[in-house]
Amino acid sequence: MVKQKFLSDILDSHPENGPALGFLSADHKETWFNWGEFRTRALAIAAWLQKEVEAKAPVILLFEPSTDFIVSYMACIYSGNPAVPVPVPKTLAQGQPPENLVRIIGSCGAKGLLTSDMIAPALPLINGYLAKLGLSIKSVTAREAATMPADSFKRFQLLETDIAMIQHTSGSTANPTGVLLNHRQMSYMSQTMQNVVGLTKDSRGVIWLPHTHNTGLLSTLSGIWCEFPILCMSPITFVTKPVVWLETIAKFKATVSGAPAFAYDLCVKMITEEESAGIDLTTWKAAYCGGEAMAPNTLRSFGKRFEKNGFSSDRFLPLYGMSEATLLVSGHLPHTFPLTEHINGREIISCGKIIDELEVAIVDPETLAPVPDGTPGEIWASGPGISLGYIGDPEKNAATFGLAIKGREGRYLRTGDLGVLKNSELYIVGRLKEVFILQGRKFHAQDIESSIKEAVPQLQLAPFLLVSIKEASRECLHLLLEIPEVAIPLVNQAAPMLAKLLAQKHEVPLGDIWIIEQGGLPRTDVGKTQRFKAQQMAQDEKLPFIQKIKTNSVKASAPVAAMASEARAPQSSAELKSSNDAIAHEISKMIAAELGADHVDLQQPFVELGLSSLTVYSLSGALEKTFKLTIAPTIFYDFPNIDSLTRHIHGELHPESKSVDQRLERKDFQNGESEDIAIVGYACRLPGADNAQDFWQNLKEGVCSIGEVPTERWSKSKYYAPLPAQIGKMYVNRGGFTLQSVKNFDPQHFGITPTEAVRIDPQQRLMLELCWEAMDHSGTYPRPLARLPYWCLGRH
Incomplete structure (x- = not known):
């Protein structure tokens, strides 16, 4: 058994000076903590947790990619509060309730929340939503918590069996599944990472994987465990410009860095010979691959593509693991070319040998009996790295962690993955779990x-x-x-x-x-x-x-479809930028390649094509490179189909070619060359008043617009209780209501189908109506303002 140490003890033992943790911003600026600064900031935040949050209560870590996440994580290790890393909900930016975050808070019983200054404005929304459910949480930014004196932290002895982290498995949205990991398991896996990847004090790491991803987190913690510097960067930076990853490895002289298999494919696909010229990857000794199986073609194509940059395929380290096993089940040793086998007619890369002290069996998923060596079956694992189980889910724990193999003693983790053990090498052949x-x-x-x-x-x-x-x-x-x-x-x-x-x-x-x-x-x-x-x-x-x-086939009329499919491919970069036809062809080709489609309708909204945020960032980077323009990922929302995006890009490349109407519109609405007259329009919905005239009349007459909650909202007999603090009850039965006419929304007026309208938030429907009414009241006809940066300001 690996000799146990706590991560906090390891950090305490490091010297004051020397680079510890850095972050590369989108504009390529680096910020660094040395070991002393890192430790002091973590202890200061730990002191805040010790003062404000009850002992051993879980703490939510809600951060965009930054150094403050890992500092806050170590603060939780010091204070003994289980860290709960959570991805930032996209609904926060839209002002919508963070339902998944609230589910996680409720399921793990979190009592504290650490976040960044960037996310802090959303805390009232989070706290308000929690309050509606009878929950509360102490929340603070890492910057504010770090103002506590570090020496005010009262040290105490941690126990190896104390919970160190609750890692929520990725992909679960309906019922977040929290995996319980104690300090012993975290120390064991940190030591295992050191052995498998070959880490030393002389190592240097570059990491862009999300910190909520177990591989991203454990890779960062390995720098603390082995006392070597880690430079982090945002996943968005990588997806938008994959070459930045390789440039950073070269500049930082990184020895270890890794990613899922798709990232290596993206590098081959997106990085040009011109961009990679001069990038020196000779220091990159360990290129691990986890999170998804690596295809043989990925290994060969990446190795061949970047061989001239000093990379060779024997640097690849295919890994296999999961959160339920803390991280690793098997791993390939450095500096040996990964083995391949043909299994069921497919060439498959080995994920290496089973890690020390872990036992793996290949089991028939129907009979639960072991299968012979070389036969496919379900992967079951047992050993010191296996999680304690899922939080608050005994039934799932019994089905996942509590099973026995016929003829063997002990309990095993049922991974749900299919694999083959052959000559002590593990090959992943598929997935049984859903x-x-x-x-x-x-x-x-x-x-x-x-x-x-x-x-x-x-x-x-x-x-x-x-x-x-x-x-x-x-x-x-x-x-x-x-x-x-x-x-x-x-x-x-x-x-x-x-x-x-x-x-x-x-x-x-x-x-x-x-x-x-x-x-x-x-x-x-x-x-x-x-x-x-x-x-x-x-x-x-x-x-x-x-x-x-x-679902992503061409649905346009024949002439439009013909333009997308018959546009001649441009023969040069000059020709590419010369016509709408050539630009549309290039954009259509890029998107079709991402979707695996033959071609894409010019008029079909991007939102209907199934473009994930990852794809949007990747495409924006590709467009930026192709057309030599600064292109933000939001361009796919500002110009929602290929046709409008083509005209925008052509206009940016050739301002003189914009139509007279376009130039007049921009002159009239943006340059402000007419007289200095402010044309103000307004519209409102208030309790008892659907417009400004009714509101003014109510004010003059002293009308009270507060009344009992309408029965169509909720039943007074079912939910009202005069005394507060009764679970599932409301002690207020009066209020002001503004949405009486929401059912009268006219979707076709806004180009929305009735089916789609039903799924739109009522507040968003109301905002559409009010924006139109405000512009109408100002004497402005809204239609000509399409695609112009024209704003309606509202107050909720």
Whole structure:
């Protein structure tokens, strides 16, 4: 057994000076802590936690990529409060309730929250939403907490069995699953990382993986464990410009850095010979790959592409693991070329040998008996790195951590992954559990399928499954649907909406919808559909297909479709920038390549194409490189289809070519060359008044617009209680209400379908109406303002 040490003891033992932790900003500026500064700041935050948060209560860490995250994490280690890293909910920027964050707070019983100055403005929203559910939490920015004197922290003896972290498994949105890890397991895995990757004091690391990702976090902590400097950067920086990752490795002379397999593919795809010229990767000795299986083609193409930069394929370290095993189950030794085997007709790269003190068995998932060496089966693991289990879920713990193998003693972790052990090497051949891994991110099938059922109630009783199919070098998510042929028109109509839903809610692109003959999906003896078997049959095209419906196919009229598909490819960079046709061709080609489609409709909104945020950042970087313009990822929202984006880019490249109407519009509305007259329009919705005139009349007459809560909002008999602090009850039954006319919303006026309108937040519908009324009141006709940076300011 590895000799146990606490991470806090390790940090205490490091000298004051010497670079410890740095961060590379989007504008390529580095900020650094030395070991003394790192330790002092962590102890100061720990002192705040010790004073303000009850002992051993979990603390949420809500940070964008920054050094403050890892400093706050170490503060939790010092104070004995389990750290709970959580990704920043995208809903915060939209002013919407952070439901997933609140679920995590409730499920783990967190009593503290540390965050950054950037996220701090959203704290009232978070606290307000918690208050509605009867929850509360002590929240503070790391900067404010760090003002506590570091020497006010009262040291005490940690126990190896104390919980160090609650790691929420990625991809779970409906019911966040928290994995409990104690200090012994964190120390064991830190030591294991040192042994497997070959880390020493002379190592230097570059990390862009999210800090909420277990590989990103443990890779950063390995710098503390082994006393070597780590330079972090944002995942967005990498996805937008992959070359920055390699440039940073070269400049920092990093010896260790890694990523999921898709990142290596992205480098080969996006980095030009011109960009990579002069990048020296000779110091990069360990290029680990985890989070998803590495394809042989990825290994070979990256190695060949960057061989002239000093990289060789024997630097690759394929790893296998998961949060439930703290991080690693197996790993490849450095400086040895990864082995490959042909299994079931596929060439598969080994994920190395099983790590020390861990036992792995390959088990028949039906009989729960071990299978012979070289035979595929489910991977089960047991040993010191295996988690204590999921927080507050004894049933799931019993099914995942509490199983025995026939003929063997002890309990095993059931990974849900399929693998082969051959000559002591572990090969991953697939997944049994209902989780998809796309571009290094996990998605739970049930979460996405629940969203589909909510969006299309007619599918509630229809058998359907999401499956992940390997196509070329990418995984694609497809929907297998058993319905009668008469229902196919309904699915055709719903397909674009489903693609849009999955893109917005889950950030996952939906491929095709495959209509299967009734009874065609494989089932168990009791009639339950079998996802893994269906996935295998779909991959081999052995399912009884009726029709394949493409969710991202061309839906334009013939002339528009012809423009997208027949535009001649530009022959030079000058020609590329010379015409709308050439620009549209290039943009269409880029997006089609990302989607795996033949071509893309110029008029189809990007939001319906299933572009994830990762894809949007990648595309914006590609457009910036191609057209030599500064292009922000928000351009896909400002110009929501290829047609409008093409005209915008052409206008930026050739300002003189803008139409007379465009120049007049910009002159009239932006240059302010007319007289200095402010034309002010306003509109409002207030309790008892749907417009300013009614509001003024109520003021003059002294009308009170406060009344009892309408019965259509909630039942007074069911929810009202005169005494406060009763769970599930409200002690207030009066208020002012402004949305009486929300059902009168006219979606077609705004170019919105009735189906889409039902799913729009009522406040957003109200904002649309008020913006239109305000512009109308000012005497401005809104239509000509389309695509202009014109603002309506509102107060909620």
